[in-house]
Amino acid sequence: MKLYARYLPVLAIALVLPACTDSPTETDSSLMHAQASAAENGATKYIYEQVWNLDGDISGVFCDDGAESEPIRMRGKIYEKWTIMYVPNGDMHAQLSAMGVDLGGTGTITGAEYTIKAQDHSVFNRAGDKENGSYRSVYRVESKEADASFRFSVKGNFRWVDGEFQMNRERIRWECEL
Numbered sequence: 001m002k003l004y005a006r007y008l009p010v011l012a013i014a015l016v017l018p019a020c021t022d023s024p025t026e027t028d029s030s031l032m033h034a035q036a037s038a039a040e041n042g043a044t045k046y047i048y049e050q051v052w053n054l055d056g057d058i059s060g061v062f063c064d065d066g067a068e069s070e071p072i073r074m075r076g077k078i079y080e081k082w083t084i085m086y087v088p089n090g091d092m093h094a095q096l097s098a099m100g101v102d103l104g105g106t107g108t109i110t111g112a113e114y115t116i117k118a119q120d121h122s123v124f125n126r127a128g129d130k131e132n133g134s135y136r137s138v139y140r141v142e143s144k145e146a147d148a149s150f151r152f153s154v155k156g157n158f159r160w161v162d163g164e165f166q167m168n169r170e171r172i173r174w175e176c177e178l
Helices: 004-017
Strands: 031-039 046-054 072-086 091-106 111-128 130-143 148-161 164-177
Touching: 072 111
Parallel strands: none
Antiparallel strands: 031 046, 046 072, 072 091, 091 111, 111 130, 130 148, 148 164
């Protein structure tokens, strides 16, 4: 199993989902937008946009060596956009883009300020029984006041041919100084 497959879900949970059970985990419906359009050539395009408000959520960073950051009270939002297009011959093209907007946080113990970067981009194409795509995820949590930093990125390309998944390239960077 690839390294990113083991750690990406844990990282995503640690950075995005709140640690408090009474925190809201759904978005405000006023922050969602969906639209569909048809082109003259018969293609159909769907766009789904959503903003996740992280203000007040409590999160943290957990490293592979067992080190963990102090709880961080988050502020800011995650903007997510899916674009999916079906062309007349049955092929499909999809793209996911997500990025942090004014992301940051404050340590609940030390009061240290944290800068946070969360960015995802994926492209997926299907033509007949062949599929391919690429992905990139970057997460960074840093505090000069607390002298702590966490950086994680994974980039890769993949291909699915005749029912078999083939990983072409993958590059993972992981740095944790807590």
